[in-house]
Amino acid sequence: MVVAKDSYSPDSNGIILSPITNSIINLDQGDPVVFEPYWKKRSDEYATVIKGNDLMSYMSNPSDVCWFMLPETKDAIKRIHSVVGNAEIEDKHIVVGTGSSQLFLAALFALCPSDSPQPINVVAQAPYYSEYQDQIRFLSSRLFQWDGDAALYDKNEPYIELVCSPNNPDGVIQEPVVKSEAKGKLIHDLAYYWPQYTPITHKADHDIMLFTFSKSTGHAGSRIGWALVKDVEVATKMTRFLQLSSIGVAKDSQTRFVKIIGALCDSYNNFGSAESELFFQYGKRRMRERWEKLRAAIEQSKIFTAANYPKAFCNFTNESSETYPGFAWLKGEEGIEDAKSYLRKLNILVREGNRFGAGQNHVRVTMLGPDDVFNELLARLSNAKRDVV
Amino acid sequence: MVVAKDSYSPDSNGIILSPITNSIINLDQGDPVVFEPYWKKRSDEYATVIKGNDLMSYMSNPSDVCWFMLPETKDAIKRIHSVVGNAEIEDKHIVVGTGSSQLFLAALFALCPSDSPQPINVVAQAPYYSEYQDQIRFLSSRLFQWDGDAALYDKNEPYIELVCSPNNPDGVIQEPVVKSEAKGKLIHDLAYYWPQYTPITHKADHDIMLFTFSKSTGHAGSRIGWALVKDVEVATKMTRFLQLSSIGVAKDSQTRFVKIIGALCDSYNNFGSAESELFFQYGKRRMRERWEKLRAAIEQSKIFTAANYPKAFCNFTNESSETYPGFAWLKGEEGIEDAKSYLRKLNILVREGNRFGAGQNHVRVTMLGPDDVFNELLARLSNAKRDVV
Incomplete structure (x- = not known):
């Protein structure tokens, strides 16, 4: 694979590139800049000021399980879930992390006994989600190991099942699928369970639920994630992991x-707010527009298809939708066995199916990138021909 | 051990407590709030403003090894080392981390081959430093394992030696000590190699050097650390670890x-600045005053002693000192075999010698805490009697 000269490639599984380099457009990563115009328009209203002597101590609240979490952080997390109605918070402990990636690892360490005879x-x-296995393999822990597709799991050994819903990469609403009689634990990754991506049909209520600032409002650079955790021992061990990691x-x-x-x-609690001016309504409008344009583009060239999603009533927006x-999971139609290589010839970078445990006729394409990159994608997809030299 | 009721104790090796709870004073952690008054006086001058739409992307600079590091972060790191003269930066790659703790782990992963037959x-x-072994043991990696005191290492197996200088807990300037003929690699933890703690005698120049915002200016809550790394492959693998962790x-x-x-x-480049108004001069004055008071207090009761440190010429402050x-490493004199328990009876919490691979007649006491806690420590130490009921 050709990597643009001014970009840096840590290794073949972790390429980080600019959105556009020469004529190459990068839709591999899910950098959520699609929501940036909303915040730009309210740049001052949402500004944060930190004085020279603010926030200097390691400590935030020694009486909380998560001692480094500001009490205001905890309040904000409770409040946003109460406004959106996407998670039950009443009986939960809250742990804040450096993005939900760090909390995913924290949860693995918390769920695996340190004296387990085998991983x-x-x-x-x-x-x-391709990063799950990359994270686990890189760590090479004695406590846990990657074992692939949950639908195929039939060992009589303890396991942890990751349930990502809506799923990255394919947007499907997921439930646990392991049928084994062995003892299993669950981690729910709910990064995309927000009204701009999917109808909020119920308050999620699971043992460990992961959320992130990156995908809720688009502030990925801040690296804030949080976990809602039922068991205080699990929350405590997660906190211990975060203490020792960072x-x-x-x-x-x-x-x-x-x-x-x-x-x-x-803005939601203020009845004077115009609905069109509210963030999740804006976000949903943006996502819907992009999806309509993408479907039109792939329909035109008929090289790729994307699944349709069932409609459901959203308790938050009070409409069926x-x-x-956040990603399109495209399937190459007849003759397109290697969808990534096909798109590479069109100077489009995407993530290939086998990184997600799927076939190479599938690719994941971000729907969250900058407008110029997305529009260029539309132009190239709609003009695509079956034979590219 | 009695733990104050309003505080949270994750486990016996990771207690996080308030500085003062009832009459218990906590000098276990090294929370660097001693420098806070300096920043409070300059609260507005050093204020940071972040607009609603700033810094939203994951990406900072795709052409840098460390793609999530802001170019301005890199410039600031180069500039502070050039002003202070404590590290050679010319031939180094820079990696930013969530504190130097995360970079320590990143360095371990980067130095250990993923296909090594044994850890x-x-x-x-x-x-x-007690956290090194806690971090390593908690992770339970197949790639590396804690093996204790470097001075006793005599295996003919590859190793990594951690060199902390000035050393946490005892403040000694350190060099590598392993005598084995096996292949060894070094990580230099230079968190305290700043002019307020020790004379800057030379520009440190090692393969991997770790620094942190927490101990340089006291901004621990920001969780910013950085590594200066000679080998681009090591810097790349460290970056990959940080990508997968957070x-x-x-x-x-x-x-x-x-x-x-x-x-x-x-402030250092502006010739109009009064020397007494400069941060490192302020910091050094604060540390010297505290050390003089501590030495007077332990001299009065003669229960504990602290080592004396050789004088050296500091190239930065242009004086011998x-x-x-940042910590006092106190030795219990005759009859004080368990120094931690002795101090516990005085309602003083400290970290015990065996956490650092040393005897229980030693304890580590932070010199960086709030004034009221430090002054209370002085009062209790100077009035200490050999027999406490």
Whole structure:
């Protein structure tokens, strides 16, 4: 694979590139910049000011399980779930992390006994988020190991099943699928369970639920994630992992999270707000527009198809609507066995199916990137021919 | 051990407590709030403003090895080392982390081959920073394992030696000590190699050097650390670890780091600045005063002693001076075999010698805490009697 000269490639599984380099457009990563115009228009209203002597201590609240979490962070998390209605928070402990990636690892360490005679198997239904296995394999832990597709799991050994819903990469609403009689534990990755992506049909209520600032409002650079955890022992061990990994979570980012989530909740609680001016309504409009344009583009060339999603009633927006996932999971039609290589010839970078435990006729394409990149994608897809030299 | 009721104790090796709870004073952790008054006086001058739409992307600079590091972060790191003269930066790659703790783990993963037939032994000369072994043991990696005191290492197996200088807990300037003929690699933890703690005698120049915002200016809550790394492959693998652990480092904190380090460097480059108003001079004055008071207090009761440090010429402050470590490493004199328990009876919490691979007649006491806690420590130490009921 050709990598643009001015870009840096750590290795073949972790390429980080600019959105556009010469004529190459990169839709591999899910950088959520699609929502940036909303925040740009409200740049000052949502500004955060941190004084020279603010937030200097490691400590935030020694009486909380998660001692490095600002009390205001906890309040903001409770408030946003109460406004959106996407998770049950009443009986939960909250742990803040450096993005939900760090919390995913924290949850694995918390669920695996340190004296286990063999590593616990970690599985997820294919197609599964490609980073799960990359994270687990890189760590090479004695405590857990990647074991692939949850739908195929039939060992009589303890396991952890990852349930990502709506699923990355394919946007499907997921339930646990392991049928084994062995003892299993669940981690629910709900990064995309927000109204701009999918109807909010119920308050999610699971043992461990992961959420992130990156995908809720688009503030990925702040690296704030949070876990809602039922069992205090699990929350405690997750906190211990975060203490030993990074002595907690950046308070500057926590403070910004508090400001933005607080003002966003205010806008919903203020009856004077015009609905079109509200963030999740804006976000949903953006996602729907992009999905309509993408479907039109692939319909024109008939090289790729994308699944349709069932409609459901959203308790938050009070309307019935489709899912508009953060990624398109495209299937190459007849003759397109290697969808990634096909798109590479059109100078389009995407993530290939086998990274997700699926066939190479599938690729994942971000729906969250900048407008110019997305529009260029539409142009290239709609003009695509079956034979590219 | 009695734990104050309003505090949370994750486990016996990771207790996080308030500085004062009822009459118990906590000098276990090294929370660097001693420098806070300096920043409070300059609260507005060093303020950071982040607009609603700033810093939203994961990406910072795709052409840098460390793609999530803001270019301004890199410039600030180069500039502070050039102002202070404590590290050679010319031939180094820079990797930013969520504190130096995360970079320590990143360095271990980067130095251990993923296909190694057995875990690499990690050692540090005793007394060593207690968190090294806690971090390594918690992770339970197949790639590396804790092997204790570097001075005793005599295996003919590959190893990594951690060199912390000035050393946490005892403030001693350290060199590598392993005598084995096996292949060894070094990680230098230079968190305390700043002018307020020790004379800057030379530009440190090693393969991997770790620094942190927490101990340089006292902004621990921001969780910003950085590594200066000679080998691009090592820097690349460290970056990959940070990508998989937390998809990079909070940009809000990076921005605040840039603001504070930039203004601090400006104050040194501006010839109008009064020396007494400069941060490192202030910090050194604070540390010297505390050390003089501590020495007077322990001299009065003669229960504990602290080592004396040789004087050296500091190239930065242009004067000869002692080391004023961030921790006091106190030795219980005759009859005080268990120094931690002795101090516990005085309602003083400290970290015990065996956590550092040393005897229980030693304890580590932070010199960086709030004034009221430090003054209470002085009062209790100076009035201490040999027999406490």
